[in-house]
Amino acid sequence: MKQTENLEFDAKHIWHPYSSVTNPPIIHQVISADGVRLTLADGRTIIDGMSSWWSAIHGYNHPRLNQAAKQQIDQMSHVMFGGLTHQPAIDLARKLIDITAQPLQKVFFTDSGSIAVEVAIKMAIQHWFAQGQTTKQRLLTVYNGYHGDTFGAMAVCDPINGMHSMFESILPKHLFAPAPTCVNDEDWQDSDIAEFRQLISENHNELAAVILEPIVQNTGGIRFYCPEYLRQVRTLCDEHDVLLILDEIATNFGRTGTLFAYEQANICPDILCLGKALTGGYMTLAATLCTDKVAQGIAADGSGILMHGPTFMANPLACRVACESIDILLESDWQQKVQTIEQQLVAELAPYKSQDLVKDIRVKGAIGVVELHNPIDGQMDWLPKFIVDQGVWIRPFRNLIYIMPPFIIESVDLTQLTVAIGNIINRLSR
C-alpha cells in the first residue's frame, strides 16, 4: 500500500532526469543497495549494470566509504571554502595532482560535472582574455559529444542529438567538426581529422579551446575512437595557440582500462574535467584541473582571479569520501578487473551481432554497447518493467542498450546482465 502511494506521489509531483511530470515514466523505488545489487520496495533484488551512471565503481554500501563518510560527519560535514580550507580538500587535491599528468597542478572543486565543464570554459576564456586576446572566446568540439546540462556545457553538446535543441537560439555559437570515426590507430586515416584541422586553422583567432571527451563519447552515442585522433588534436591545438580541455567525467578512474582515458594517447590536456566516479558514486563532486601555464595566463591581468565560487565548493564530506574511493581503487587490482569484464563482455555480447535489429556491438574497458538500427524510445511503456523482471537494472536510450557495471561485479552477475540484453533484443525482435 505504502509503495503504491509513494509511486503515485512521485509520478504526480517529482521530476526525474529528462522526463515529464504530466506523462510520468515507469519508476521503481529502491530501498537499499549493496555490492552490485539494488533492493526494490517490492522486495526484489536487481543487478546494477549502470553503476548509477558511471559513478558507483566499487559497488554500493561499501564499508570503507561508509566509514569515511561517518567519520567526516562527526568532524565537519561542511564549511564554506571562501577564506577557509580543510584537510579533505587538501588531501584530495594532492591525490588528484599525483595521479594525473604532471603538468596539471591546479585544482578547482565543483559540485557537479556540468559545473566542472563551466569552470573549464571560464578558465580557457579567462586565460586568453587576461593576456589581451579578447577575441578568443569560442570553442571547437565534435559532433556526438555530451558535456552536461547547464547553458555553457549545453552549447558544446551535440547540437542535434544533445537533447537541448530547443535552447539553440540562446546558446553561444561554437564550432563543430565531424565526430571521429577511426576506432583503432592501425586504421588511422588523415581524412578523419581533415575538417577539424580546417576549422581550427581558419578560426584559431576566435578559439579559446577545444573540448572533447577522450577515447569514449558517452551520452552522445557511446562511441569509441582511436588515441591517434587525440594526438593529432593535441598537436593542432599547440600549433594554433588553442587550449585543450578534456572532459573525463564519464571515463575517469579506470573505466576504459587506463586510470584516465587520455593516457592511451600519451598526451596531456591543458584543462581536465573529473566527476562521476570521483566519490565512488556516494555524493556529488567534480573537479577541474589545469596546468601552471593556464593559471599563469589567467593571472596575466595582475589579479589571477578565477570568476567562480559555488556555495558548496570542496564540500568536506564529498572530498573525504573521494579520497577513500581513490585509495580503494588504487589499492585494488582494478586493471585486472576491468580487463576481465572487458573480455567477458566481448565474448558474451558478440553472438548478438547476428541479430537483424543489431547494428553494432562494441566493448571498451568495462563498457559494453549494443547499438540497434532503430531507437527504442517508443518502447518505454513496457521496456523498463521488462528489464527489471530480468533481475537487472539497465537503462537503454535512443538506439543503445549499454552497460558499465561496478568493477567489483562477479562473472555470474555480469552474465545475468548480458543474458538480459539478449532477452531485450529478442523481445524487441518480436
Ligand SMILES: *Cc1c(COP(=O)(O)O)cnc(C)c1O
Ligand atoms: C555526466 C557528464 C557530464 C555532466 O555531469 P553532471 O554531474 O551530470 O553535471 C559532463 N560530461 C560528461 C562526459 C559526462 O558524462
